[in-house]
Amino acid sequence: MTINIPVNMPMNMIEVGPAHSDVLAQLHAEGFDAPWTSQSFVQSLSSPGTFALVAQNKEAHPLGFVLIRSGGGEAEILTLVTRPQFRRQGVAKALMAEGVENLKKSSAQKLFLEVATDNPNAAAFYVTLGFTEVGRRKAYYQRAHGACADAVLMALSLL
16 A cells, blocks of 8 residues: 655655664653653664654754564554654655655554553544554553553554
8 A cells, every 4th residue: 555645835754763862752751741751762673674754844954753673473552653744744744655665665564552542633644645444452551640541552554
């Protein structure tokens, strides 16, 4: 499947590695209440089959990134974030499109992700890309003050 995306601004995609973990951690902190640490990104990016793509504007400032793990014919979006001031401008769609194109060059046939049930905008975004719900994980996400949110497991065929 190809994701054809109109973007609202010029941007470049670059693949980054463990040396960029501080930047990824900073971007992740802008998008999530429980951000990953720089060390978490070092560990993830040191794993075989894992890669990160960063979207940059024409001034080479990072707009967001996607972290993907692939192996055994399957792939998983580990995290995706767009800086708040650049949301709804095509950044996440462009990151997903580039990630899917990279995965098509591998043996991945299906792409998975989890999205929290208390994040309906993200779930709707993934549906527009062709993802469908394939399962649920109860109390998967921990929230402030002991609350939990279920995860919706979604999949996209890459064939």
